[in-house]
Amino acid sequence: xxxxxxxxxxxxxxxxxxxxxxxxxxxxxxxxxxxxxxxxxxxxxxxxxxxxxxxxxxxxxxxxxxxxxxxxxxxxxxxxxxxxxxxxxxxxxxxxxxxxxxxxxxxxxxxxxxxxxxxxxxxxxxxxxxxxxxxxxxxxxxxxxxxxxxxxxxxxxxxxxxxxxxxxxxxxxxxxxxxxxxxxxxxxxxxxxxxx
Numbered sequence: 001x002x003x004x005x006x007x008x009x010x011x012x013x014x015x016x017x018x019x020x021x022x023x024x025x026x027x028x029x030x031x032x033x034x035x036x037x038x039x040x041x042x043x044x045x046x047x048x049x050x051x052x053x054x055x056x057x058x059x060x061x062x063x064x065x066x067x068x069x070x071x072x073x074x075x076x077x078x079x080x081x082x083x084x085x086x087x088x089x090x091x092x093x094x095x096x097x098x099x100x101x102x103x104x105x106x107x108x109x110x111x112x113x114x115x116x117x118x119x120x121x122x123x124x125x126x127x128x129x130x131x132x133x134x135x136x137x138x139x140x141x142x143x144x145x146x147x148x149x150x151x152x153x154x155x156x157x158x159x160x161x162x163x164x165x166x167x168x169x170x171x172x173x174x175x176x177x178x179x180x181x182x183x184x185x186x187x188x189x190x191x192x193x194x195x196x
Contacts, residue, residue, distance in 0.1 A: 106142030
């Protein structure tokens, strides 16, 4: 069981490499980058095949929480290995693990936070659930469905469109706020504020 002093592990899901950086599938990395910036830290390589930043989120004092933000260096469909290795290394209860990921079945920019559940065909979640079980938090960032008959795999591995990019910074900022609220104030408060 998690207690208030246990650290949190926030895993932004994406694919490593510059060619994937702007892809819809990499929105978890984008949110992780912003959280690292807010914590005033820089990503460093970790033996768990991930880049990590350690720090605190929340107002200084009693309400701030110890947090490890991570970007797995494996491809998306192998995210479970690095996530589990980091969970073990930092002694993080599963209830304090948060995965940030793209979600096809939610309109672009909308957020949904939840604890547990299925993977909805998302290979990153599938891998984490296989390694950890399903009882971790998810921050689902809506990317919408592909247009026309475009295959899902092509859609998620394309960069956000120029129209989407106009609001992307705002939505990434809002997702980072949602992660902070989840960690500091709890799931119910975060859902009430950010679920759309």
